[in-house]
Amino acid sequence: MSILGLKESQVAPLVRAIAGDEQDRDALWDRFSRSAWTGIAEPGDRVAGTLVAVLGAREALDAVVSRENVEALHGRVGDTVTKEELGQAFERWTPRLQSRTALLALSQAARYGVRLLVPGDTAWPPGMDDLGPHAPLALWLRGNESTLATAGDSIALVGARAATGYGEHVAMEASAGLVDRGYTIVSGAAYGIDGMAHRAALASSGQTIAVLAGGVDRFYPSGHEALLTRIVDAGAVLSELPCGAAPTKWRFLQRNRLIAAMSRATVVLEAGWRSGSLNTAGHAAALGRPLGAVPGPVTSAASAGCHRLIREFDAVCVTNPDEMAELAPLTGLADRAEGALRTTIEGETVEPAGMQEDRVRVVDALSTRSARVVDDIAARAGLSVATVQGVLGAMQLDGGAAERGSGWVRTPPPARG
Amino acid sequence: MSILGLKESQVAPLVRAIAGDEQDRDALWDRFSRSAWTGIAEPGDRVAGTLVAVLGAREALDAVVSRENVEALHGRVGDTVTKEELGQAFERWTPRLQSRTALLALSQAARYGVRLLVPGDTAWPPGMDDLGPHAPLALWLRGNESTLATAGDSIALVGARAATGYGEHVAMEASAGLVDRGYTIVSGAAYGIDGMAHRAALASSGQTIAVLAGGVDRFYPSGHEALLTRIVDAGAVLSELPCGAAPTKWRFLQRNRLIAAMSRATVVLEAGWRSGSLNTAGHAAALGRPLGAVPGPVTSAASAGCHRLIREFDAVCVTNPDEMAELAPLTGLADRAEGALRTTIEGETVEPAGMQEDRVRVVDALSTRSARVVDDIAARAGLSVATVQGVLGAMQLDGGAAERGSGWVRTPPPARG
Numbered sequence: 108m109s110i111l112g113l114k115e116s117q118v119a120p121l122v123r124a125i126a127g128d129e130q131d132r133d134a135l136w137d138r139f140s141r142s143a144w145t146g147i148a149e150p151g152d153r154v155a156g157t158l159v160a161v162l163g164a165r166e167a168l169d170a171v172v173s174r175e176n177v178e179a180l181h182g183r184v185g186d187t188v189t190k191e192e193l194g195q196a197f198e199r200w201t202p203r204l205q206s207r208t209a210l211l212a213l214s215q216a217a218r219y220g221v222r223l224l225v226p227g228d229t230a231w232p233p234g235m236d237d238l239g240p241h242a243p244l245a246l247w248l249r250g251n252e253s254t255l256a257t258a259g260d261s262i263a264l265v266g267a268r269a270a271t272g273y274g275e276h277v278a279m280e281a282s283a284g285l286v287d288r289g290y291t292i293v294s295g296a297a298y299g300i301d302g303m304a305h306r307a308a309l310a311s312s313g314q315t316i317a318v319l320a321g322g323v324d325r326f327y328p329s330g331h332e333a334l335l336t337r338i339v340d341a342g343a344v345l346s347e348l349p350c351g352a353a354p355t356k357w358r359f360l361q362r363n364r365l366i367a368a369m370s371r372a373t374v375v376l377e378a379g380w381r382s383g384s385l386n387t388a389g390h391a392a393a394l395g396r397p398l399g400a401v402p403g404p405v406t407s408a409a410s411a412g413c414h415r416l417i418r419e420f421d422a423v424c425v426t427n428p429d430e431m432a433e434l435a436p437l438t439g440l441a442d443r444a445e446g447a448l449r450t451t452i453e454g455e456t457v458e459p460a461g462m463q464e465d466r467v468r469v470v471d472a473l474s475t476r477s478a479r480v481v482d483d484i485a486a487r488a489g490l491s492v493a494t495v496q497g498v499l500g501a502m503q504l505d506g507g508a509a510e511r512g513s514g515w516v517r518t519p520p521p522a523r524g
Numbered sequence: 525m526s527i528l529g530l531k532e533s534q535v536a537p538l539v540r541a542i543a544g545d546e547q548d549r550d551a552l553w554d555r556f557s558r559s560a561w562t563g564i565a566e567p568g569d570r571v572a573g574t575l576v577a578v579l580g581a582r583e584a585l586d587a588v589v590s591r592e593n594v595e596a597l598h599g600r601v602g603d604t605v606t607k608e609e610l611g612q613a614f615e616r617w618t619p620r621l622q623s624r625t626a627l628l629a630l631s632q633a634a635r636y637g638v639r640l641l642v643p644g645d646t647a648w649p650p651g652m653d654d655l656g657p658h659a660p661l662a663l664w665l666r667g668n669e670s671t672l673a674t675a676g677d678s679i680a681l682v683g684a685r686a687a688t689g690y691g692e693h694v695a696m697e698a699s700a701g702l703v704d705r706g707y708t709i710v711s712g713a714a715y716g717i718d719g720m721a722h723r724a725a726l727a728s729s730g731q732t733i734a735v736l737a738g739g740v741d742r743f744y745p746s747g748h749e750a751l752l753t754r755i756v757d758a759g760a761v762l763s764e765l766p767c768g769a770a771p772t773k774w775r776f777l778q779r780n781r782l783i784a785a786m787s788r789a790t791v792v793l794e795a796g797w798r799s800g801s802l803n804t805a806g807h808a809a810a811l812g813r814p815l816g817a818v819p820g821p822v823t824s825a826a827s828a829g830c831h832r833l834i835r836e837f838d839a840v841c842v843t844n845p846d847e848m849a850e851l852a853p854l855t856g857l858a859d860r861a862e863g864a865l866r867t868t869i870e871g872e873t874v875e876p877a878g879m880q881e882d883r884v885r886v887v888d889a890l891s892t893r894s895a896r897v898v899d900d901i902a903a904r905a906g907l908s909v910a911t912v913q914g915v916l917g918a919m920q921l922d923g924g925a926a927e928r929g930s931g932w933v934r935t936p937p938p939a940r941g
Contacts, residue, residue: 401822404821426822
């Protein structure tokens with residue numbers, strides 16, 4: 108039995124190192140396959156999620172590695188995914204089918220004491236399942252499984268990196284107050300609001316979870332190295348990306364869906380009109396999770412996004428920890444309207460479809476300095492070679508990218524997704 | 525023909541002075557009767573409103589002066605008012621049936637160039653009619669009738685007297701911005717937000733209307749004497765109380781209903797948790813008028829009331845003049861759900877019924893220094909002698925009032941309604 112040309116003897120020790128000894132052969136191959144999938148499919152890939160859900164991670168991986176006939180595979184998977192989608196997915200996964208990368212991620216994880224969580228594990232955050240086919244295929248954990256067990260009563264506190272003193276003060280009060288009430292604080296470890304939320308939770312000896320957009324082996328942002336080290340000690344640092352994976356704009360946006368999904372409620376503390384935390388808020392709303400926003404001076408641009416959430420997106424105006432706690436009382440998971448939820452997700456809110464999304468990923472994969480060949484860009488972006496060529500053509504026309512020698516570079520001003 | 529023992533020769537010159545010469549005899553007596561009613565019934569008196577609506581102001585006044593049999597009067601008025609209510613109303617109106625007071629109010633008005641407006645006059649603000657039986661029986665105007673003609677496109681800007689620099693800044697921006705867009709600013713001429721709203725409107729050469737809780741012959745608060753004089757020059761100062769009437773807590777609360785009713789929308793700019801401007805907001809909501817609130821720092825007690833309106837009373841979060849203007853676009857009066865409105869008003873929101881309301885009025889009528897006899901208190905409060913005796917008894921028990929000699933005084937700490 109082998110996958111990606113790897114024998115059980117190569118895979119088993121590594122999987123045991125990151126997931127414990129009690130693995131029968133099937134579970135072991137399932138875990139290995141899921142860990143490999145986290146490096147093959149970009150976060151939120153609905154086709155990968157569907158394939159793995161229907162066939163199991165290993166059989167799904169086998170089908171891709173063996174380039175199973177799309178017609179036949181579609182017959183096995185059913186109509187939630189079209190033949191075209193399957194074909195396109197094969198194109199974008201193929202450039203990443205490398206046994207070396209999969210093994211490297213595992214050994215790096217083992218080195219840093221990273222654990223691999225898969226659905227069904229006790230520590231698997233139950234909220235993730237609400238993402239349906241967009242749910243992460245596995246999660247890489249650095250820190251305490253016991254912290255994840257508290258995620259059922261968690262509130263996400265998110266906000267702008269460019270926070271004001273007011274925003275940081277409110278984040279500190281919110282985090283400390285919620286921790287005192289027994290909540291776990293989920294955030295993204297960014298500068299500004301996120302960092303303050305984690306810090307105040309730690310200072311109050313509370314539970315806190317940081318969800319990263321890249322591998323948990325390297326901390327981002329680097330200025331939060333010390334903070335993230337403390338979170339590993341006292342809480343948990345999570346990512347759906349394997350060790351070695353760089354954070355990209357696409358992954359930040361998808362990381363936000365994990366923050367929203369694993370939290371009972373999301374509160375935006377300070378956000379500019381176009382802040383990334385509005386993206387997290389959008390995920391929370393799409394998931395039917397309660398959404399709160401903290402008002403601030405109307406004279407402060409850093410609060411404009413919060414007011415926008417209250418005005419346009421029905422966010423609840425919350426002004427203190429009590430009101431934030433009201434969003435998600437400490438009594439187990441609230442019922443959620445699964446039907447409505449799925450509809451929204453299948454729609455366009457989370458689905459990584461369309462030229463705009465592809466372009467975000469290609470921009471992520473390009474460098475302004477070193478020219479990269481299309482195959483390399485495709486592998487980095489998790490897109491098919493054909494898609495990358497199409498996007499590069501469009502970018503060349505509007506000046507977003509340029510050919511240099513045999514490769515491509517991103518040209519300033521950087522395009523923003 | 526006479527009323528209150530007054531002959532036409534006594535009344536006519538005064539009425540002509542405050543309402544113009546083109547008065548036939550019926551109109552003249554109607555105007556005089558309405559002016560007298562503003563001194564007999566407290567603002568918002570539903571029984572007076574109903575009586576005047578059904579019988580006309582003069583016939584209603586005649587019925588009270590002649591102490592018409594309640595049984596017979598009830599037959600004429602119909603079932604919207606009960607016999608008990610009629611009887612109680614007679615009790616509270618009787619102590620105020622004084623020709624001297626009515627004449628004094630008129631001559632004082634003539635002296636200050638005050639005009640009397642009655643329903644049907646061109647300058648009568650149309651929004652008032654939505655108050656139904658709680659509508660003012662007449663309005664005393666000091667200033668420009670042309671300003672009242674602009675009230676169809678008015679927005680009320682109200683807020684705390686104890687405003688912060690932030691609140692005053694926002695009030696100034698709001699008022700100037702709305703005036704620039706063509707709105708008339710309605711407010712209560714109080715210190716803090718109200719004063720800033722008027723001031724900024726004047727500074728932008730805009731239209732502004734101040735609604736007072738006492739007679740327009742004496743300006744309240746006295747520190748706004750100069751401001752109110754400027755509003756008289758360039759805008760309008762209104763009250764439903766006759767000249768000589770003092771502002772009382774009850775009248776402030778009822779004044780707020782006029783501000784809400786004559787404005788297309790009400791915006792609260794800054795308000796503490798129990799600010800009086802929440803009362804205005806409550807009237808606006810009861811009338812089905814759009815209600816906005818400006819958020820502020822959650823660390824500021826002066827914004828707590830605004831956040832409360834957004835959280836608990838469905839006020840729209842508004843952060844700039846554009847968003848305020850959206851509450852009431854400049855295109856004539858919006859349709860209002862008359863049915864729902866009446867229900868709310870007939871309920872308890874505006875109706876001055878019950879011990880608590882009576883107590884507010886008795887407290888208003890008491891002095892902490894000079895002892896007042898029950899008859900005097902009844903006349904001042906616009907309540908029957910029996911009601912006043914009941915309230916005083918209760919206040920004596922809880923220490924709110926005490927007998928001194930042949931009269932009563934209010935005892936500190938002052939009771940708050």
